[in-house]
Amino acid sequence: MGRKRIRRNYYKNSAAKRRNKIIRRLIFYIKTTAVVTALLVVSFLFIFSYDFITQCDYFRADRLVVTGENRLSEKQVLQQAQIKKGINIFSLNLSKTRKRLLAHSWIVEAEVSRELPSGINIRIQEHKPLAILDLGRKFIINTSGEIFKEMAASDPDHLPIISGLQFSDINVRGKPLSIPFKAVMNVMELGQKSESVLPYKQLKLIQVDREMGLTIYAFDRIKAIKIGYNNYPDKYAKLKNILLYLKKRRRFSHIESIDLNNLNRIVVNPMKRESPAGNHKEV
Secondary structure, three states, X not given: OOOOOOOOOXXXXXXXXXXXXXXXXXXXXXXXXXXXXXXXXXXXXXXXXHHHHHHOHHHEOOEEEEEOOOOOOHHHHHHHHOOOOOOEOOOOOHHHHHHHHHOOOOEEEEEEEEEOOOEEEEEEEEOOEEEEEEXXXXXXXXXXXXXXXXXXXXXXXXXXXXXXXXXXXXXXXXOOOOHHHHHHHHHHHHHOOOOOOOOHHHOOEEEEEOOOEEEXXXXXXXXXXXXXXXXXXXXXXXXXXXXXHHHHHOOOOOEEEEEOOXXXXXXXXXXXXXXXXOOEEEO
């Protein structure tokens, strides 16, 4: 007789597989639930801790330190930063506060930091105004020659005025200066040197003629000084000698203009005064 073939119990194997699958799913769900629960607990702890820290009186700012202000007052800086005494130092968003400060036209750089347990430090750097640029509308340029704001009634009006430039001459970072604008900046730079014959503080108006160059108005007794373009150090040296000569000779009390465009032919024009008879003559 042949051997009897043993039949497999497929029902039993299938039931075992289903049971193992259910167990694996159950373990997965338990692990997932545990992870989610742990995350919720941790998040709750973070939220609770954040609320506790940002509302804790221990971290309320009782010392606000502002440095670097010159044109602006400490009060104006704090108003721009939207910071008041008593604010919780951890509720303060440092990045947003810095952006608010930089939005002010006079502020070129700003840093905001916390100082535990109850201090906030603000350091700003203001633009240094150099001159008023008259383009039909008046703007203020800084020592880099960049426009940083439009002139307002509250802005300083003792700065020298630059007229005759065009919008195309405006200094753009990364691009070369136009010839007229570069000439103006050279005059400003020379004026800030010690013993300059045309000191920066005495400059009233710099008139730009795109063809003829610069004419400077600085002194009460000399109406105009024409220096054109280029060779400014040599022209300043000549001007110094002329002023010394006129001072010693005392020949002219007022000068209409000194033309230094051509160093080989310097022209000094005395101011004309009206005589009692109504005639004009050179003095």
